[in-house]
Amino acid sequence: MSRIGNNPITLPSGVDVSIDGPSVTVKGPKGTLERSLHNAVTATLDDGVLTVTRVDDQRENRALHGLSRALLANMVEGVSDGFKKELQLVGVGYRAALKGKNIEVQVGFSHPVLVEATEGVDFEVPEPTKIIVSGIDKEKVGQVAANIRRIRPPEPYKGKGIRYVDEHVRKKAGKAGV
Numbered sequence: 001m002s003r004i005g006n007n008p009i010t011l012p013s014g015v016d017v018s019i020d021g022p023s024v025t026v027k028g029p030k031g032t033l034e035r036s037l038h039n040a041v042t043a044t045l046d047d048g049v050l051t052v053t054r055v056d057d058q059r060e061n062r063a064l065h066g067l068s069r070a071l072l073a074n075m076v077e078g079v080s081d082g083f084k085k086e087l088q089l090v091g092v093g094y095r096a097a098l099k100g101k102n103i104e105v106q107v108g109f110s111h112p113v114l115v116e117a118t119e120g121v122d123f124e125v126p127e128p129t130k131i132i133v134s135g136i137d138k139e140k141v142g143q144v145a146a147n148i149r150r151i152r153p154p155e156p157y158k159g160k161g162i163r164y165v166d167e168h169v170r171k172k173a174g175k176a177g178v
Contacts, residue, residue: 003066004066004069004070005041005052005054005062005065005066005068005069006069007069008049008050008051009049009050009051009052009069009072009073009076010048010049010050011048011049011050011076012076012080014028014029014080015027015028015076015079015080016028017045017050017076019043019044019045022036022037022038022039023035023036023037024036024037024043024072024075026072026075026076026078026079027079028076028078028079028080028136029079029080030078030079030080030081030082030136031079031120031136032079033075033078033079033136033137035071035072035075037068038064038068039055040054040055040056040058040060040061040064040065041053041054041055041061041064041065041068042054042055043068043072050072050076052065052068052069052072053065074138074139077138078135078136078137078138079136082134082135082136083134083135083136083137083138083141083142084132084133084134084135084141085132085133085134085141085142085145085164086130086131086132086133086164086165086166087130087131087132087133087145087148087149087162087163087164087165088129088130088131088162088163088164088165089105089107089128089129089130089131089161089162090129090154090159090160090161090162090163091107091108091152091158091160091161093106093108094106094107094108094129094152094160094162095128095129096125096128096129096130096131097125097128098123098124098125099114101117101122101123102114102115102116102117102123103115103117103123103125103131103148105131105148105151105162107151107152107161107162108152108160109152113151115144115147115148115151118140118144120135120136120137120140121133121134121135121137121140121141121144122134122135130165131148131162133145133148145164148162149162149163149164154167154169156169156170156171156172157171157172157174158171159171
């Protein structure tokens with residue numbers, strides 16, 4: 001029994017879902033997303049409620065049931081509200097600046113690192129030490145934010161680096177002085 005897969009997805013106003021075999025298209029005020037579902041699951045729409053059902057109770061199909069439901073729920077939320085990830089730059093001289101649609105990040109290297117915006121992802125830099133990655137596709141937003149964080153991940157001794165705003169970095173004790 002999939003507890004996640006059995007939950008119905010209620011569609012907010014302004015969101016339109018069209019199902020064409022395994023292909024599901026979700027249109028909303030922020031944009032359009034499309035995804036092809038696995039053959040083991042089917043999506044049905046009736047009276048503004050989207051439900052996902054599976055073919056049988058094999059282990060792989062049970063896993064795909066919950067996954068497909070979660071992906072469709074993220075698509076519905078993305079086209080209605082959107083997603084965003086906030087990154088914080090911690091360190092002396094660490095800063096980011098918007099260069100057109102791209103971001104130029106200076107995090108202690110001999111050169112600034114240019115992060116190019118992918119399609120469907122927008123950047124904001126409200127202050128030099130904060131980056132906001134936003135878009136309608138949760139997967140793309142998370143991946144772009146992870147790629148930015150990978151430029152200089154937070155180190156455990158001083159905590160310097162690029163981290164998510166809600167991330168807690170556990171600091172290690174330094175070298176014991178003799």
